[in-house]
Amino acid sequence: MNYTAAVTSGTLEIRFYWAGKGTTGNPLRGVYGPLISAISVDPDFVPPLEPVISPASGGSGIYAGAVVGIVAGGVFIILLIFGILWRRGLLGQQNTLEDDLKGVDLQTGKFSFRQLKDATNNFHKANKIGEGGFGPVYKGLLSDGTVIAVKQLSSKSKQGNREFVNEIGMISALQHPHLVKLHRCCIEGNQLLLVYEYMENNSLARALFWPEESQLKLDWPTRHKICVGIARGLAYLHEEPRLKVVHRDIKATNVLLDKNLTPKISDFGLAKLDEEDNTHISTRIAGTYGYMASEYAMWRYLTDKADVYSFGILVLEIASGRNNTSYRSKEESFYLLDWAHLLKEQGNLMDLVDPRLSSDFNKEEMMLTINVALLCCNVTSTVRPTMSSVVSMLEGRAAVQELVSDPNAATNEIEAMRKHFESSFGRKTGESQTRTASTEGPWTGSSTSAHDLYPVNPDSTYWDNRNERN
CATH class of the missing domain: 1.10.510.10 (Transferase(Phosphotransferase) domain 1)
Incomplete structure (x- = not known):
């Protein structure tokens, strides 16, 4: 059926009347019969602001327009926070310190992190000999009997990669009886460690x-x-x-x-x-x-x-x-x-x-x-x-x-x-x-x-x- 309506208020209301599902058992199990029994049209309908009802509120609610405003404001704030974090380089895939230092010529040999864990008894507190701005320092014993001092970059350290590389580059290029000797370093994931002679x-x-x-x-x-x-x-x-x-x-x-x-x-x-x-x-x-x-x-x-x-x-x-x-x-x-x-x-x-x-x-x-x-x-x-x-x-x-x-x-x-x-x-x-x-x-x-x-x-006492x- 065709129906012509003159819309004067800018909104056309079309009502669909529910008719149920008809039969569900004959001839085979399924859904038969019309779902809509009637349709009515009101060309002069002016829609009210429908409240959004919260089941937990017992019937009280807030208007849909307010919901849209709250959602839009929340989205804006979230996008703003993400923008700030992005500009500061805190979003996206986080590179490990090892990734950041790839390609840097550190001019020294390396220990594996496992070797240093074994040498320090898994960085046991009994082997801790100091705490500096760089991080904790541990006494260690290598498998060949060499006693070492392991200086570990703390996750809370503000020194950063630049100073770490600076220290390695400086001291590995300098050899003198009155300069402390750097044996090797360790760079695995976010683990940065310097291994010195033990004094x-x-x-x-x-x-x-x-x-x-x-x-x-x-x-x-x-x-x-x-x-x-x-x-x-x-x-x-x-x-x-x-x-x-x-x-x-x-x-x-x-x-x-x-x-x-x-x-x-x-x-x-x-x-x-x-x-x-x-x-x-x-x-x-x-x-x-x-x-x-x-x-x-x-x-x-x-x-x-x-x-x-x-x-x-x-x-x-x-x-x-x-x-x-x-x-x-x-x-x-x-x-x-x-x-x-x-x-x-x-x-x-x-x-x-x-x-x-x-x-x-x-x-x-x-x-x-x-x-x-x-x-x-x-x-x-x-x-x-x-x-x-x-x-x-x-x-x-x-x-x-x-x-x-x-x-x-x-x-x-x-x-x-x-x-x-x-x-x-x-x-x-x-x-x-x-x-x-x-x-x-x-x-x-x-x-x-x-x-x-x-x-x-x-x-350690x-x-x-x-x-x-x-």
């Missing part, structure tokens, strides 16, 4: 600043030998290899001691190449509070003289047995260097010497060493000596250059540095003398500098004892 006597910081945790008694000849060894290692980095390197984080926790107390520089995650065709590198600041030269910390002017400054601070620590950044109040945040300048002016420089040494040391050699340290800490970077000159002075093969500096300039520079760090870190800069002397702020892109390969006693003390 029996942990870090220099532990021996100097945590005497209650260390069995080492560092006499002056040993301390002087450590100063010379570190200076030789830095001279090699700055002057000998084809690629000149600025370490950027020379400090006591980054100097390891082997069974013969031979010092070895570690942690090259922040190291930078010193391009010979440039007078300096302008770079993002990264390092450790209290060891950074002012021209680098405040103006990002980086040369190998920044390492010379850090070395000078470290030598003052070795001579005095005190942590440069330990202090009793915020005004004394450069306590050790400030104190050394004051004693120098008063002619009482020997008061800086570690009381644990008593009088059992060569006073002339001690004075020479402290004066070399102050020369390295000169406010003016160009006046600081090269590390090869430092080696010669420490070994007595060259005269110590006369320290010519304006005490007021040094004081003003220290005050400027103090204010700079206070504004950068607020109240987060200081730690007690028995804790690690490093602080990481938001102005550096790496967490390596805040922690180290061997920051604590290898004895240290962790429990430290937690109890804290």
